[in-house]
Amino acid sequence: MLVKNWMSKDVVTVDAQDSVQDAALLLRRHNIRGLPVLDQGKLVGIITDRDIKKASASDATSLEAHELLYLIAKLKVEDVMTKDPVTVPVDYTVEEAAQILLEKDLSRVPVVAHTGQVKGMITQADIFRVLISLTGVRQKGIQFAFLLEDRPGSIKEVTDVIRNYGCRIVSIMSTFEGKEEEGYRHVYIRARDCDRDKVPQLKEELKTTARLLYAADYREKTRELYESYHRPWSSWVVG
DSSP, X not given: XXXXXXSBOSOOOXXXXXBHHHHHHHHHXXXXXXXXXXXXXXXXXXXXXXXXXXXXXXXXTTSOHXXXXXXXXHOBHHHHSEESOOOXXXXXXXXXXXXXXXXXXXXXXXXXXXXXXXXXXXXXXXXXXXXXXXXXXXXXXXXXXXXXESSTTHHHXXXXXXXXXXXXXXXXXXXXXXXXSTTEEEEEEEEESOOGGGHHHXXXXXXXXXXEEEEEETXXXXXXXXXXXXXXXXXXXXX
């Protein structure tokens, strides 16, 4: 999944010679938190609401309100912007972009072509859209979580059981992070169109086939945690 397919393409930009006040108005008008700064079409920086607040606060204690407004009106974007901003190439994967946002503690970064031209912005909200798409949460159904052995065929063993109950697999995701034992991994399988009369039987068979951690039923708005999740069995309503 490439950044260019998920980024926000309608990019609002500001010129380096524009006033900070103009930048602040754009941020409010478009309800965004950052603007790429261009100089003759080339990306030279990024200005955020944080940059503007920092510039305003620097003299706030020594200036009257009208003097502060005058100062902000005179300040240019290039005076307060972050120069040489972090960027993401258009052919990066979404996972690579998400890692950069996390490591750099950023909410958004410009997406640039190999020529340096700004093509879009990738934001935390865009990453959330990808997560929702990958997990298939909008299709409801039931999500089963397992702790499976890290060996060939371990996922097929549980998906075969799920399919035997008339279910369609919507998504399969796995991770080695947060694993409870060496040689195991967490696997999350979302399924829909299951034979509803046999769902209790399906859960029981899955428990005997693998280590079932929980089952979250989005149609019935319930979920169950099991003994293998290292806490007492319980059930509650899905939020």
